Structure formats: C-alpha cells, structure tokens
Amino acid sequence: MIGNSVKSLLINPPISKDIRQTNKGETKMTNYQEKANYVASIFEGETYSSFDLCCEDEIFKNLFINGVKSDKSIIDIANVLTNYANENLI
Numbered sequence: 001m002i003g004n005s006v007k008s009l010l011i012n013p014p015i016s017k018d019i020r021q022t023n024k025g026e027t028k029m030t031n032y033q034e035k036a037n038y039v040a041s042i043f044e045g046e047t048y049s050s051f052d053l054c055c056e057d058e059i060f061k062n063l064f065i066n067g068v069k070s071d072k073s074i075i076d077i078a079n080v081l082t083n084y085a086n087e088n089l090i
Contacts, residue, residue, distance in 0.1 A: 035077075036068045042078035047085055054085050 040051040055061045063084055067077035 032068055035074055036064075038074045039064065039068065039077045039081065042074065043081050043085070046078065046082045047090060049085060049090055054081075054089055057089055060084055060089065 043049075043054075044051050055064065060081065063080055064077070067080060070077070
C-alpha cells in the first residue's frame, strides 16, 4: 500500500525500536506501520489519488509522518491529508 520511500521513513529510527522479532524470526508490523497503512487506504479511497505520489510533496509527507506519530485518530489524519491534497495537490 505505502511506497518504499515512505515505508523507510516509518521504519528507520526512532520507530525501528518498536519492531519486535517473533519466535520464527518474522518481523511484526509496528503500530505506526499499521496506522500508516490505514491512513493511506482511507486517503486513496477518499481522493482516488496515489498516496505515494502525494508523499513527494514535503508538506504532505510531514503532515503524514507527524499525524501517524500523534495520538490523533486515523480518520482525523486522513481528513487532514485529504483536505491538504484537495487544496494544494489535486
């Protein structure tokens, strides 16, 4: 769902501290990654736009990262991103 460039922003420190290894050596998805995937899905469903393409915009990317790290709900984050994209990108 989320492109590699955005994934790397969410996986690299300090977030990588949250990744835990399972008994089989598989990496579990962090809460940040799950939240990010939900936000991206909602955004794409609302705007019919490419989330990865919108993440090329620095302001959009910063809104996304800060939102995912915050205590805001995924709906609130997706609404902020949708409004920003509609006004500035789409």
